[in-house]
Amino acid sequence: MNRTIALGIVIMVTLLLVSGCNTIRGAGEDLQQGGEAIQRAAS
Numbered sequence: 001m002n003r004t005i006a007l008g009i010v011i012m013v014t015l016l017l018v019s020g021c022n023t024i025r026g027a028g029e030d031l032q033q034g035g036e037a038i039q040r041a042a043s
Helices: 002-042
Strands: none
Touching: none
16 A cells, blocks of 8 residues: 555655656746847847
8 A cells, every 4th residue: 555655655756856857848938939020120
């Protein structure tokens, strides 16, 4: 029983980390696109 609970926790933490990476990656891409738009407007 304890092993099953531990395995479930490990899986949940792994999924959270993977989804967090995608979120951070998406935010970085949004910031990059915003910076490019500012550069185009300034030139």
